[in-house]
Amino acid sequence: MDRKQRKRTHLVIHTASSTAAAIGGGMAQLPISDAAALIPVQTAMIIALGKIFNKKIEDGAAKALATQFIAQQAGKMTARFVAGKIPVAGxxxxxxxxxAITETYGWMIAKEFAEEVxxxxxx
Structure with a gap:
């Protein structure tokens, strides 16, 4: 990954992570999952990362979405447990x-795209 790609990658991933934090925090006390709101943010992040690395998204999309689903499930279980016990901290x-899930996911995808390039x- 060259310097320009790294700078653009940081911007894309940190923007998506900040958006995910706002969604996660805003929906913490609601009785519905935040996954439906996070998936479009993370999908847009993947598309933007693909553009940075001139990567056809179709090639890695299935693998990326599967990884995303698994990571979201683990995070939701942890967050819900704490949210149920201590609402403000939740x-x-x-x-x-x-x-954190979005940030980690973004860097995993960016690394994969960079290695393929x-x-x-x-x-």
């Missing part, structure tokens, strides 16, 4: 969990 934990250059 909002903070839910926001932090949503941001490098592999193509070597071939």
């Amino acid at each position: 909002t903070i934990v839910n926001a932090t969990t949503a941001a 490098q592999a193509l250059k070597k071939a």
